[in-house]
Amino acid sequence: MAHAPKNVLFIMCDQLRFDYLGCAGHARLETPNIDALAARGVRFDRAYVQSPVCGPSRMSYYTGRYMRSHGANWNNFPLRVGEPTLGDHLKKLGVRTVLVGKTHMTADDEGMARLGMDRDSVIGVQTAECGFEPYERDDGLHPSRPGAKRPAYDRYLEQQGFEAPNPWEDLANSGADADGEKQNGWLLAHADKPALIPDEHSETPYMTRRAMDFIREAKDDGRPWCLHLSYIKPHWPYIAPAPYHAMYSESDVQPAIRSDGERQNPHPVYGAFMDMRVSRNFSREDIRHRVIPTYMGLIKQIDDQLGHLFRFLDEEGLTDKTMIVFTSDHGDYLGDHWLGEKDLFHEVSVKVPMIVVDPSPEADATRGTVSSALVEGIDLAPTFIEYFGGTVPRHIIEGRSLAPLLRGAPALDGRKFVVSEYDYSMLDVRRTLGRKADECRLFMIFDGRFKYIHAPGFRPMLFDLSTDPNEYRDLGDDPDFEAERTRLKEWLLGWALTDHSRITMPDARIEGYGPGPQLKNGFVIGYWDEDEVAKARKDYGLD
Incomplete structure (x- = not known):
């Protein structure tokens, strides 16, 4: 080519x-x-x-x-x-x-x-x-x-x-x-x-x-x-x-x-x-x-x-x-x-x-x-x-x-894992289940074997695609799979809490922020006296 x-x-x-x-x-x-x-x-x-x-x-x-x-x-x-x-x-x-x-x-x-x-x-x-x-x-x-x-x-x-x-x-x-x-x-x-x-x-x-x-x-x-x-x-x-x-x-x-x-x-x-x-x-x-x-x-x-x-x-x-x-x-x-x-x-x-x-x-x-x-x-x-x-x-x-x-x-x-989400508030399912518009979220997390579905207000669903590739058997309330449900729910919680709204501040700009740049810009918060400032400037290569 x-x-x-x-x-x-x-x-x-x-x-x-x-x-x-x-x-x-x-x-x-x-x-x-x-x-x-x-x-x-x-x-x-x-x-x-x-x-x-x-x-x-x-x-x-x-x-x-x-x-x-x-x-x-x-x-x-x-x-x-x-x-x-x-x-x-x-x-x-x-x-x-x-x-x-x-x-x-x-x-x-x-x-x-x-x-x-x-x-x-x-x-x-x-x-x-x-x-x-x-x-x-x-x-x-x-x-x-x-x-x-x-x-x-x-x-x-x-x-x-x-x-x-x-x-x-x-x-x-x-x-x-x-x-x-x-x-x-x-x-x-x-x-x-x-x-x-x-x-x-x-x-x-x-x-x-x-x-x-x-x-x-x-x-x-x-x-x-x-x-x-x-x-x-x-x-x-x-x-x-x-x-x-x-x-x-x-x-x-x-x-x-x-x-x-x-x-x-x-x-x-x-x-x-x-x-x-x-x-x-x-x-x-x-x-x-x-x-x-x-x-x-x-x-x-x-x-x-x-x-x-x-x-x-x-x-x-x-x-x-x-x-x-x-x-x-x-x-x-x-x-x-x-x-x-x-x-x-x-x-x-x-x-x-x-x-x-x-x-x-x-x-x-x-x-x-x-x-x-x-x-x-x-x-x-x-x-x-x-x-x-x-x-x-x-x-x-x-x-x-x-x-x-x-x-x-x-x-x-x-x-x-991979994640998928669904909001069913626009469907009659919401009325069937007696849910409010903000109570109709579903979350799927799949690790390549276990597919866990978090349904707020209800028990979860769980499928083991290695033994049940057609997803016929819901293990969401099976006590033998409590450990898998707990693990995947924790992963889903970790995903949900990952910062996803800080789109105006690039990582590199944050990583470049620290005591050296602060001092360069004239911020001397926390220093005791002029000698300590002078030493810090020298240590950070600012002089």
């Missing part, structure tokens, strides 16, 4: 499970382009997100900080003004940080107004868009209310002749029955129907082309870039264009990962989540058989589009200059553990696919390998900073660079 690294292509899918890839061992789903990417880099098979829901997970990816640090606890919780983002860190290094697709970022409009920031100014856009230059932002939920700002994809569909009050919902994410009558793609019953637009005009190919448009334009700019290509799929609505809607069938659906024992006297929080409508529906086999083939088709479409994108990078001479990352913001239960959506901490929800291709020659020895190191979503921000030649600000960034693992080192600074 003769060329120096220059760019980062940061690809994220929405709601893609770690085990729905060919290279991860799925029995029926073939993903040759993603598999080829893994053959060129490192696939991390124990990568965990910092929250199992879109908004807080993404804010952790984009800040390199845990949810308890950035405070955007759920979807549409604003990321506060002043929270440093990946874009802020990379801008200092002369890197353009650009978005094509989804962020789920909600701007802190009140904070911006308080500071007198013009949202249309350069700094206002950067603050409102999570540090990204929004080349094409589309969170995948297109508003219908009068006066709402419509994403560019709606205009694109209209220009192609697909006109409707809300073309994203009415056409791109709806199907039709045998009589040609429109069927709403939000409803699980219609997941087997093809979308009312052809493949080439659906969301995934459209976003892929927009990424290519940016890359072409960026060649004339000359600056290095970090392009976040954030696909909206395979997130619901579960509906795919032809031919992807019919590529897979009921026979391709893998057996659900669940046991009857999980429903026998479950933990109160787990039981409340099992009682949600989406969980009750996905617990039905007929619904799983209707939805999962389409989910697989949406993944296959992403893989096909990545094939086009990777060939484009080859043609543009950028492959050997670009770090490529492929990951997801969280998984999808799809009926596993009697749950739908992604709201708890089982592996299918909180563990994500993560593939990193470092084009640097130093990474040649690890190409095509699988790393079982414990890694977190927040590790990507420091990885990118280091890749572009920067120094990771440890008082701000809580993740750890993956560079050592990409280049053959054995571990990430002795990491003992």
Whole structure:
């Protein structure tokens, strides 16, 4: 690889499970382009997100900080003004940080107004868009209310002749029955129907082309870039264009990962989540058989589009200059553990696919390998900073660079555990459990074997993945595992008490503070007389 690294292509899918890839061992789903990417880099098979829901997970990816640090606890919780983002860190290094697709970022409009920031100014856009230059932002939920700002994809569909009050919902994410009558793609019953637009005009190919448009334009700019290509799929609505809607069938659906024992006297929080409508529906086999083939088709479409994108990078001479990352913001239960959506901490929800291709020659020895190191979503921000030649600000960034693992080192600074958090105050589960809004936090700590879940107001949950890899048996009240629960709770407490708010004072500045600098600046607190001051000045080399 003769060329120096220059760019980062940061690809994220929405709601893609770690085990729905060919290279991860799925029995029926073939993903040759993603598999080829893994053959060129490192696939991390124990990568965990910092929250199992879109908004807080993404804010952790984009800040390199845990949810308890950035405070955007759920979807549409604003990321506060002043929270440093990946874009802020990379801008200092002369890197353009650009978005094509989804962020789920909600701007802190009140904070911006308080500071007198013009949202249309350069700094206002950067603050409102999570540090990204929004080349094409589309969170995948297109508003219908009068006066709402419509994403560019709606205009694109209209220009192609697909006109409707809300073309994203009415056409791109709806199907039709045998009589040609429109069927709403939000409803699980219609997941087997093809979308009312052809493949080439659906969301995934459209976003892929927009990424290519940016890359072409960026060649004339000359600056290095970090392009976040954030696909909206395979997130619901579960509906795919032809031919992807019919590529897979009921026979391709893998057996659900669940046991009857999980429903026998479950933990109160787990039981409340099992009682949600989406969980009750996905617990039905007929619904799983209707939805999962389409989910697989949406993944296959992403893989096909990545094939086009990777060939484009080859043609543009950028492959050997670009770090490529492929990951997801969280998984999808799809009926596993009697749950739908992604709201708890089982592996299918909180563990994500993560593939990193470092084009640097130093990474040649690890190409095509699988790393079982414990890694977190927040590790990507420091990885990118280091890749572009920067120094990771440890008082701000809580993740750890993956560079050592990409280049053959054995571990990430002795990491003992990963952490994920969830705030369920926005769900009906809060009312079911009779909790107040500030009493709905969950914390997961996982040491590679034991997964401990702290649920304030309730007993903990505990799973031993070495003897129970499917997480069927909750050991949270088993007396034989009291020592493990105590150990992990102490680790979690230590993590919670770690300083995470001192983002305005770098470590180096603190470490440089002491009696010598104090004396140099004229502070003689505690000295007895002039002779003692003179001796101290001499000892500190100030004279």
